[in-house]
Amino acid sequence: MELELLTGLQKYFYSNLTILKKLQQLSPEEILSFDLKDFLNSGLKEKDADFIVSREVLREGEMELKKAEKENVLVISKYSQEFPSLLREIDYCPFVIWVKGKKDTLSKPALSIVGTRNCSSYGKLVADSLSSELSKRGLVIVSGLARGIDTIVHSSAIEQGETIAVLGSGVDMIYPSENKRIASRIEERGAIISEFPLGTKALPYHFPMRNRIISGLSFLTIVVEAGERSGALITAKWALEQGRDVLAVPGPITSEGSKGTNFLIKQGAKPVLSWEDVWEEIPSFLKKDLKEKLEEGKIELSKEEERILSLIPLESEITIDELSLSSGIPVYEIFPVLFQLELKGLIVENPGKSYQKRIR
Structure with a gap:
């Protein structure tokens, strides 16, 4: 009950x-024992x-739990041992x-990395590097x-x-819709969570609430990159109110x-220049369960991979057509080389089929 x-x-x-x-x-x-006057x-x-008082709340809850079971979704109460312990400590903790x-x-152990929707090449590069380096050392990225x-x-x-995605909608209503594929991968390698009931659409006022x-x-x-009115600053404000540290990437x-x-x-946030x-x-x-030093073997590259990698910039992006023009190599021959460089963790593909080197 x-x-x-x-x-x-x-x-x-x-x-x-x-x-x-x-x-x-x-x-x-x-x-359950209070009456209307109480x-x-x-x-x-x-x-x-x-x-x-009318017990309508129990009927609503029962229906929601049946719906969740049908959708293979867990509902975890703040009184459960499975509820995140840090989340239980905050004011305005969800039930x-x-x-x-x-x-x-x-x-x-989890930390959050947030930033603007309208990010620059610099922001993408730093976000990718921090998330990659910290997650491979055992931290969950939120x-x-x-x-x-x-x-x-x-x-x-x-x-x-592993990663946790916190939604401003129900966990069955992925927003934005273009992130449905990555959401499926997150389910396999982490968790998607929400305080909003199943079927709840993403509305503007949900996101500031979600940020807490x-x-x-x-x-x-x-905070990797954020304009003066970015929602990421709301997350930073919540963190400070919750007594948590806030770090920021200078730009x-x-x-x-x-x-x-x-x-x-x-205002006093520690600047982040690297994962260290x-x-x-x-x-x-927390560090006792994490891995600071990793054994990284030498990455072997073919001559074609070395050539293409040398043409890809670090702090800006280059398209495959521009690579073809610079190298004199046809686009259809560059595609498999880029794929191998991505697999080896040396480059990152950005929206619009543009590429840049990863920070190593």
Whole structure:
């Protein structure tokens, strides 16, 4: 009955964080024992109080749990041992979360990497490098599955380790739709979670709420690239309110996309120049389960791979047509070379079939 209650409460009140916080001061037993007057005295409106007292909340919760079971989705309550321990500590903690994928990912050390949807080549490069280097050392990487930095962060993390995508919709309503394929891969190598019930569409006001879950799952948050009004700054604000560290990647003072991160650094956020800067901030009790030093063998390259790699820039992008023009090699011969270079982790493909070197 407890899970039905909490699921029903989350489904009905998810858009009202103030009410959720008020109800969280009560145990499930107290909520079930309260009468209408008790709820009104605690600050609830009559229609909201009546929803609980009439036991309609239990029926709603039961229906939602049946739907989740049918969709192979887990519903985990904040009182469960499977609920992420860091998330349980925050104010405005959800009563339940919906989870698709590997639930054991939720119990591993996690940090979040976030940034703008309209990222630059520089932002893509740094996001890819940080996510890759930190995930291969055993850290779970949390982000929001949005376009831009989030997508790159998840893509790099699942190549090396595990990642958690936190949605501003139900876990069955992937947004943006072009990320459905990567979402399927995340289910296999991590988890997709949400505080929003199944069938909930992504609405603008959901994303600022969602951001507190991203930071809440993480012992620290890294902002890679963010303009002055970027949603990534909301995640940073939540992290600070939750008592978590915020780190930021510095960028050119002339770049609109770095105004937010440069401001965070000015306000005291630690600047991130490499994954080692992040490693220094990891609590010692977490490091015992992580791998700082990795054995990396020499990467063998063919003459064609060496030639193409030498033409691909680090801080900007180049298209396959431009590579063909520079090298004099037909496009159809360059494709398999690029594929091998990607497999070897030496280059990254950006949207629009453009390529750039990875930071190593």
